[in-house]
Amino acid sequence: MMMYDFICSTLALHSITGTTNTLIFKGQCMAAMDLSKMGTAKVVLNTSDCNQIVIEKWPVSDVEWAFYLYAATELNQAGIATPTLLSADATLRKLRLEYIPYKVDQTAVANDYAIAMLGRLHRYPANSEWLYHTYTWTETALENALMLLALPEKNARQLRRFQQNSNALFACQSLVSGDSNAGNWGRRESGNLVLFDWERFGKGSPAIDLAPLIRGMGTKQEFIDLAGRYCQLSSHQNIRELAREIAIVKAWIVTEVIVLLHMRQKSAFPLYLNWYREHLPDWLDNVEKML
Numbered sequence: 001m002m003m004y005d006f007i008c009s010t011l012a013l014h015s016i017t018g019t020t021n022t023l024i025f026k027g028q029c030m031a032a033m034d035l036s037k038m039g040t041a042k043v044v045l046n047t048s049d050c051n052q053i054v055i056e057k058w059p060v061s062d063v064e065w066a067f068y069l070y071a072a073t074e075l076n077q078a079g080i081a082t083p084t085l086l087s088a089d090a091t092l093r094k095l096r097l098e099y100i101p102y103k104v105d106q107t108a109v110a111n112d113y114a115i116a117m118l119g120r121l122h123r124y125p126a127n128s129e130w131l132y133h134t135y136t137w138t139e140t141a142l143e144n145a146l147m148l149l150a151l152p153e154k155n156a157r158q159l160r161r162f163q164q165n166s167n168a169l170f171a172c173q174s175l176v177s178g179d180s181n182a183g184n185w186g187r188r189e190s191g192n193l194v195l196f197d198w199e200r201f202g203k204g205s206p207a208i209d210l211a212p213l214i215r216g217m218g219t220k221q222e223f224i225d226l227a228g229r230y231c232q233l234s235s236h237q238n239i240r241e242l243a244r245e246i247a248i249v250k251a252w253i254v255t256e257v258i259v260l261l262h263m264r265q266k267s268a269f270p271l272y273l274n275w276y277r278e279h280l281p282d283w284l285d286n287v288e289k290m291l
Contacts, residue, residue, distance in 0.1 A: 040264075044055045057095050059094065063200070080195070082195060083097040085196060101187070103186060113234060114185065115230055118177070119206075119236070135204050139163065155281045162288075175203060178204075178209070206234075206245075210246050210249075219251055224240070257272060
């Protein structure tokens with residue numbers, strides 16, 4: 001995988017690692033492929049008692065547990081495709097989900113079909129009884145990231161400006177998946193796109209879901225173009241404000257990813273760190289003008 005692709009999206013929490021483990025489930029020994037990457041839950045590809053390929057994920061977060069039990073069916077009926085919940089084990093906090101067999105590349109998640117689906121999610125009325133992830137970008141989180149990134153002082157000041165302008169991302173009350181990177185989309189046998197991994201399901205600006213659709217850090221023109229397409233496919237009106245928010249999300253993602261990788265001691269941390277140190281200074285110089 002090219003390094004540019006490696007950094008292409010937001011918090012990519014799951015991908016096939018190719019590691020084969022042995023899993024004991026319901027007294028049976030089965031081969032299971034571990035799909036976990038950056039997340040804390042274990043995700044395996046397994047075979048059900050009926051020889052059906054399924055995804056098993058555990059222990060899932062409170063947000064993702066509540067999403068599949070209470071929100072997913074309603075959203076599916078509204079045209080927001082998510083994996084079918086097959087069973088749920090409350091004791092183990094384990095979900096057994098429909099297996100979505102085909103990967104989706106970065107270009108496919110930025111097509112009109114995916115953008116329109118996200119638009120339907122963003123317009124869907126929030127239910128006060130559903131559980132939501134809380135998004136924040138605090139000064140403390142920013143400074144922790146800056147300490148790791150060790151950017152030149154000029155670039156550190158620029159990144160602080162993005163954080164200072166981030167309130168608009170979290171004041172908005174649109175439903176968002178919170179993790180719409182290419183690794184969290186798949187295709188059914190029918191060819192239909194499906195969005196999975198809902199542990200960051202929450203409320204915020206549509207930009208939170210749009211930013212990961214742009215490869216790499218993106219450019220000002222890419223932000224404007226995507227915002228324009230989204231506004232054509234949804235009821236959103238302000239292209240330039242949305243483009244600005246997409247840029248802010250891109251900066252926020254950098255700090256989220258680098259802190260998370262360091263905190264969880266992931267082997268990918270040096271790769272991300274070096275890539276950001278190389279590419280962030282020029283990106284900040286060019287995109288800061290959007291603020």
